[in-house]
Amino acid sequence: MALRRSAARLVLWALPRLLSLSQAYRIYEKYLESQVRRGAVPRHVAIIMDGNRRWARQKGLPPWLGHDEGARTAERVLDWCRELGIRVATLYALSTENLNRPPEELSQLLSLLQRRLKLLLEDRRVYEHRIRVKVIGDLELLPAHIRALAGELERRTASHNSYYLNLAIAYGARRELVEAFRRLVEEVLRGRMRPEDITEEAIGKFLYTSSLPFPEPDLILRTAGEYRLSNFLLWQGAYSELVFMDVPWPSLRRIDFLRAIRIYQERHRRFGR
Numbered sequence: 001m002a003l004r005r006s007a008a009r010l011v012l013w014a015l016p017r018l019l020s021l022s023q024a025y026r027i028y029e030k031y032l033e034s035q036v037r038r039g040a041v042p043r044h045v046a047i048i049m050d051g052n053r054r055w056a057r058q059k060g061l062p063p064w065l066g067h068d069e070g071a072r073t074a075e076r077v078l079d080w081c082r083e084l085g086i087r088v089a090t091l092y093a094l095s096t097e098n099l100n101r102p103p104e105e106l107s108q109l110l111s112l113l114q115r116r117l118k119l120l121l122e123d124r125r126v127y128e129h130r131i132r133v134k135v136i137g138d139l140e141l142l143p144a145h146i147r148a149l150a151g152e153l154e155r156r157t158a159s160h161n162s163y164y165l166n167l168a169i170a171y172g173a174r175r176e177l178v179e180a181f182r183r184l185v186e187e188v189l190r191g192r193m194r195p196e197d198i199t200e201e202a203i204g205k206f207l208y209t210s211s212l213p214f215p216e217p218d219l220i221l222r223t224a225g226e227y228r229l230s231n232f233l234l235w236q237g238a239y240s241e242l243v244f245m246d247v248p249w250p251s252l253r254r255i256d257f258l259r260a261i262r263i264y265q266e267r268h269r270r271f272g273r
Helices: 002-038 052-058 063-084 103-122 124-128 144-156 173-189 200-204 254-266
Strands: 044-048 088-095 131-136 163-171 219-222 241-244
Touching: 002 254, 052 063, 063 088, 063 103, 063 163, 063 254, 088 103, 103 124, 103 144, 124 131, 131 144, 144 163, 163 173, 173 200, 219 254, 241 254
Parallel strands: 044 088, 044 219, 088 163, 131 163, 219 241
Antiparallel strands: none
16 A cells, blocks of 8 residues: 555656646747748758667667657658648668668568558548659669559659659669669760760759659758768758757657758758859
């Protein structure tokens, strides 16, 4: 009985403090959002969703459960982008280097991708908000069933033009550039281009992001405290603002995302000038 009374007293002592913290969090979130809405939001946000495995390790879970929780975070972030009027989002879901992970983890990753692509196919938000979905990367490195799902998503959303979601899967920026240069050389050899026609604009037309209204991200966000681009959008991100956050991707909160947008808004973009 004494133990129960002690536990009850502890709850009564802690509850008001927890509620107070929660209220403070909500107030700060609303304040941040009001600040963000007063400024110009980025048109295109690209995200390196890092920290899934570390998040799982800290909780004593297998790594694929971290990836699963990270997928849920991605879903929330896409909603936040749409609410703020960010029209283009590019998510670094699986790099070419990730394909070299241990077989069990890779199998779980590919299974998660399959499940998430299926859910996206039937997600009413994709159709209600006219979100065009494109999978960018070397799809030949992926199993046939995932390639088929990616193709179906692109076909079903091809006419959408309100928002754009790019899923970078089996993606590597160097591989993307090699492929673009090969296609340019082919155009020259076939007489459809001259060497002097190869300009920055011409190269851009052969990149995975060429069909986007805003192919170059205004903001590249990376989570989990790493300070590198990891072979992500190296050409397109030449003048992107970079924001790095310590929080692992599965733990990203709306307040963290708003802070990242606010940091972007406080930057003075010179574009090398």
